[in-house]
Amino acid sequence: MSVTRSRPEDGGSPPLRGPSASERIYLFLASLRFTMLVLSFIAASCVVGTLIKQQAPPEEYLSRFSEGTYVFLRFLGLTDVFHAPWFLVLAGLFVVNLVFCTVERLSRLLKSATEIKVPNEKTLSSMGQTFFLPGKRVEDAAKAFKGYRQAGSDGRGLVLEKGRISQYGVYVIHTSIIVILAGCFIGLMTGFRGSMTLAKGETKDSFMRRGSSQAAAPLGFAIRCDDFKVSFYPNGEPKDYVSSIAIIDHGRRVEEAQVRVNHPLTYKGMSIYQASYGSDPIFRFAIDGKEVSLSQGSVFRADGLTLMVVRFEKSIHTFGPGVQVAYLEGSEQQTSWFLRDVPRLREKEIGGVHVRLQDVSDNFYTGLEIAHDPGVWVVWAGCAMILCGLFMNFFLFYRRIYLLQTSSGILVAGTSPKNKEAFREEFEKWRAIAHGIE
Amino acid sequence: MELNSRILGVVTLLYLLLFFIHLLYLATKKEGIYRAVWLLLYVTFGLHSVGLAVRWVESYRLGMGHAPLSNFYESLIFYAWCISLIVIIMKKRLYIPLITAFASLAALAFMGYASLSPSVDRHIQPLIPALQSNWLHVHVFTCFIAYAAFAVSFLCGVFHLFPWKGIIPPKTKLEELNYRSVMVGFPMLSVGILTGAVWANFAWGSYWTWDPKETWSLITWIIYALFLHARFARGWKGTRIAVLSVVGFASVIFTYFGVNFVLTGLHSYGAS
16 A cells, blocks of 8 residues: 555665575565465455354264364364464464565655655656746745645755655554554453353352363452343343342452443453343242242252252143152152142142242343453554554545746646545646736 | 335335436437436435435334344445445546446345345344444444445446446546545445444454454455555556456455355344
8 A cells, every 4th residue: 555666576776696595585574475475365264264163063063074074174273263373373474574564665665755856857747747837936936835845855946745644654554453463462362251140149259261171260359140130122122131230359349330231341350241141940839838949950958858840841731831840758769740830730748748839930140241351452552543544544645746947937746646636636726826826 | 114115115216217317328428317317316315315314213213213224124225325325425536327327226226125025124123232332333334335435346347347448438547446446445444344343342242253244344354455455566457456346345245245144143133
């Protein structure tokens, strides 16, 4: 996107001796040909990374490919392209190329900015856009071009320019890409993600960390779910889900917040997101007249009675919800179904104790996503920079006006390397103004 | 039938009319007819905007209240709107009958597909929690303006590849127009990707997850970055640049449609 058309390979004056091997390698790594090569490879890897499902469990691949193909794909890293070592190497080569190319071209641009000369009359006339101002001094004529600043002069004429900053836009963009990639790298090396579920009233100080080793990891503080609410649209789709959570650090409630989708909470570098929700059935029994709430799998023990809910069906035939309970009769294990909506089948004597299924209700739990990414602020800084760079490069443009004292008056010529059409209009305006002054 | 559907139905017919008037112009070459084309384009665009606004208002009446940018149908009619917008913004450069003819044909195709295809749900649907964000507006707007600019670039590229002397505009003009539209589309796509990343960080807890849509937008971005570098730094011209703009647009189309229909991911809001 630089305005210079010359290539790094053939820039400058031809050297007397051939470049050394290291110079040749440097020039290749800084060349645009290398950029295009690396970018094409990255784009191709991205295509592969979307056509083959990524990071899926082995069974999923084996259901689609033969075992040999799967082993081969895994070996090449094609089942996890974006974390494969060769992909990181590609990204690294891209950064090297970007740094070298930027340094190479920026130094050339800075050098050319200090060496602006007024071309001769013939070159200027061939620029296409010229007009004559008869009999004035170039210094006086230059004042008419508002918004332009003098970039160079010699005895015969002046060079005026505008929008020089746009020349640097491309380097700002390149630098921001490096900054963004650095932020990504920091995140990749030091960040982690995971999830946790919390039922209403539950407190947890660890979460399930995602990655190669899925394991519970400490949060460094505890999260308590004070409340959780889901609201639905009339068509049954979820409208909003909100967790009222409290952060408990060293035994003290330090922060309370409502976490909802698009509105995370960050505490001590850990961001907490509303990700999902679910519900577990809760079974209320009256055992010997006493109310007991059991969830699936939890065991109830009292006075020689041991029972556990092993299975739950939302509806058994047309009889409504049913709960299968396992209990010990002496030392022998027995099971029995309790049907909530069938009076005869909702209660039973077990070992002389009266057990009655009172109700089945849903206990909602919230699914929170936990993320720690110290690189994210670097990424945001890069994004802010790239916005500036994009503006400089795509919304401003560089133009030059030359004023040359000739025998028949001042020759005015102009050029803009990147936006010829817009400049042509501007130049016509200057022509009209200049002729109006006379 | 809701009011917005009726208005958008009329808009679809107007795009059809617009295309026919183009044909009339190409047959008769009367300057007056082409001026009428532009007048009708303004009217169509105005009514199209009204249709979108009414749909927005009607969503409030249904108790949902969101911009019409939330499902596949809405994205199609918004894309058609963006194509008209780009043509109007670039009027000075795009005062070329062949280009405006095919731009209105493209708008007609998207409007027609949106309103006729049995697989497209045309109802105003509620906004799921992940989409309830102000980032939605700026993200979708910048992406679709970019897609529209790339569509213009694609037309220039395709015309460049066809040797129809006399019918197509001069090749230098097409080339200039081609990279002008990429110069609009590329920064817009960049902003679209960035706003998407910021939003994803709020909604999903990560600014980049290699979701197929994200990945394909990156592929598209790389192709147009290659286009700009080939054009400005290596001085590519002619057929090679034209081919690149066709490849770039193929990638745009895959990012927009292919990802929804062929691949699955987090980003499948546009699919239903």
